[in-house]
Amino acid sequence: MFKRILSGLLLAAAVHGLTITKPASADSKLHEADVKWQTVVNNGDLMPTAACQADAANCRTFNSYNQPSLNAKKRVVFRARSKGGKGGEPVHGVYTKDMSQAGPIVRVLDRDTEVPQPNNLSAVFIEPPSFPRIDSVTDMIATRGNHKPVWEYTLADGSDTKVGTTGIYTNPFGPLITGASKLGAVNEFAFFEVPEFPGTPFDVFPGSPAVTQGSTIVFKGNYTVNQIGKTGVYYRDLKNQSLMGAAGGGEKAAVLIANNTHTLIPGTQTVFGSTAPPSAAKRQAVFAGFDNEENPSLGGIYLAQLKPYPISKQPMLKTLVSIGSQVPEEPKDTRFNRLGEGVSFDGRYVAFWGAWGDENKIVRLYCPKEGNKDRSAYCMSAASGSSQDAVGWYQDKSVPINQGLFLHDINTGETVRIARTVTDFSDFVYWNFSGRSPGAGEGEEGDEDGEFARWRSASFLAVSSQIKRSKDDTPYQVAFKARTGALDTNNTYQNPVDGIYLKNRSEKSPFATLIQTGMDGTAFDPKAVFVDEDTGVSVVLPVTEMGLERDGFRNGRLAINASMGTEEAGWAGIYLGEFR
Structure with a gap:
């Protein structure tokens, strides 16, 4: 068995170029960065579960990880899972580790953690469905959590009902508390309601909530009015006040930033048709919003000042970049016609993806055969819009040929280009089939954001401007994920090189390679070695996957996950590198 695995690994390395030697650079201008990586967590670490603390026989090790976030003080927060153990389901949870002191891995929540108040049903978490985030200057984290209903109460007609299957959970004052919840229809929890529609509860909180200034959460919320789906972006200041005899966030309501009911896109007479999950820093929020999510003609990326309570008026929006604005370093009258939803923000700089022009390429996406079984089965069916060929079930997606990564300075109003396709890389767009499969109940593992499963695209980049040793008056660094490769006749990338790259404003070399597929895994983790139990022969494992998120780069330090x-x-594991 182990010989077959070892032979297969070596064969795959030979066939696909994933040897322990470094692959050819995607661009002659790239150079490999000299980075010392620290291990935050890897597959050898035990998960800090209650069962493990009670009996060592019940301990499990970490197995897989989502992209981490970190603050300027080197505290990392991440979502991770184990494999299934004897007679039990795999552990899913959110964890933190203080890398400034090489502290222990601390559990924030997992499937044995009781949901904070309000909770009169002793409900426990089922799943944290998105990556958690952390404030840039404090240890406050925020994460979504799915669970069974948390509250039972009696309706006016005398019948009993149970509500509350998802929420936003955070720890600004120490213990985990409820920052937002689906309990807005319950009279005693009216502060959880949609602020512009009293008595209306939020349905779900898509994406990942942001945090800022140690006590404020900023989030996207979906809700329903007169059977019509609505969406918006909100913030809520939390107070250190008890709730139901436990730690709580007070009874201040959320404040609307923008919605698709009555908020006009700045400079137009058109309301937003869609809004994206926000980012936040220094008591400011940025978010992308458009008239039409699939085919935008209006909209852009906007900045909102989050005024402290008791001021609770909807903040004014400042346009940073818009659909139709000039693309930097391109011929005059070259205009953005697409802007990415996943913006990174550090309080001064906003990093984002954008595209222009009418040229497109078709990329064939094959359905995943691993992961959530119901979701995979749904993808591999005509009901999801998929077709089938000799390889498997697939969907073809149109991707702009001209796309790039950009950075906007909110102090100067200047927008600059970080990297682009054609001349630098082949693609910045990555795809994932995610969401709730038909038949999955609310709050269950497959319910990622309350919306049905589909192919979703994203670009991954993160900005850091707090570079202490830089003499530049406007220093910044941008880390981003990119692909280099060619599409074959079936519109699939053949032996692509994926990597995370660094752009320094003050350095002449445009890009530094931080990690690429095919690199020696022991450059990141000395335990990335496979040993054949029969022969004792060891093989250094090549890097096969990597990821970063928008809050993963702070104060010149970058946290990534890698397999x-x-x-x-x-x-696999999560790793921290410094570039200061």
Whole structure:
């Protein structure tokens, strides 16, 4: 068995170029960065579960990780899972680790954690469905959590009902508390309601909530009015006040930033048709919003000042970049016609994805065969819009040929280009089939954001401007994920090189390679080695996957997740590098 795995690993390395030697650079201008990586967590670490603390026989190790976030003080927060153990389901949870002191891995929540008050049903968490985030200057984190209903109460007609299957959970004052919840229809929890529609509860909180200034959460919320789906972006200041005899966030309501009911896109007479999950720093929020999410003609990226309570008026929006604005370093009258939803913000700089022109390419996306079984089965059916060929079930997606990564300075109003396709890389757009499969109940593992499963695209980049040693008056660094490769006749990338790259404003070399597929895994983790139990032969595992998120780069430090080798003979973890 182990010989077959080892032979397969070596064969795959030979066929796909994933050897322990470094692959050819995606661009002659790239150079490999000299970075010392620290291990935050890897597959050798035990998960800090209650069962493990009670009996060592019940301990499990970490197995897989989502992209981490970190603050300027080197505290990392991440979502992770284990494999299933004997007679039990895998552990899913959110964890933190203080890398400034090499502290222990601390559990924030997992499937044994009781949901904070309000909770009169002793409900526990089922799933944290998105990556958690952390404030840039404090240890306050925020994460979504799915669970069974948390509150039972009696309706006016005398019948009993149970509500509350998802929420936003945070720890600004120490213990985990409820920052937002689906309980807005319950009279005694009216502060959880949609502020512009009293008595209306939020349905779901798509994406990941942001945090700022140690006590404020900023989030996207979906809700229903007269059977019509609505959406908006909000913030809520939390107070250190008890709730139901436990730690709580007070009874201040959320404040609307923008919605698709009556908020006009700045400079137009058109209301927003869609809004994206926000980012926040220094008591400011940025978000993307458009008239039409699929085919925008209006909209852009906007800045809102989050005024402290008791002021609770909807803040004015400042346009940073808009659909139709000039693309930097392109010929005059070259205009953005697409802007990405996942913007990174550090309080001064906003990093984002944008596209222009009418040229497109078709990329064929094959349905995942691993992960959530119901979601995979739904993808592999005509009901999801998929077709089938000799390889498997797929969907074809149109992707702009001209796309790039950009940075906007809110102090100067200047927008600059970080990287683009054609001349620098092949693609910045990555795809994932995610969401709730038909038949999945609310709050269940498959219910990622309350919306049905579909192919979703994203670009991954993060900005850091707090570079202490830089003499530049406007220093910044941008880390981003990019792909280099060619599409074959079936519109699939053949042996692509994915990597995370760094752009320094003050350095002449445009890009530094931080990690690429095919690199020596022991450059990031000395345990990234496979040993054949029969022969004792060891093989250094090549990097096969990597990821970063918008809050993963702070104060010149970057946190990433990476996988090496194969599913059967592999290794994975979260790693922290410094570039100051």
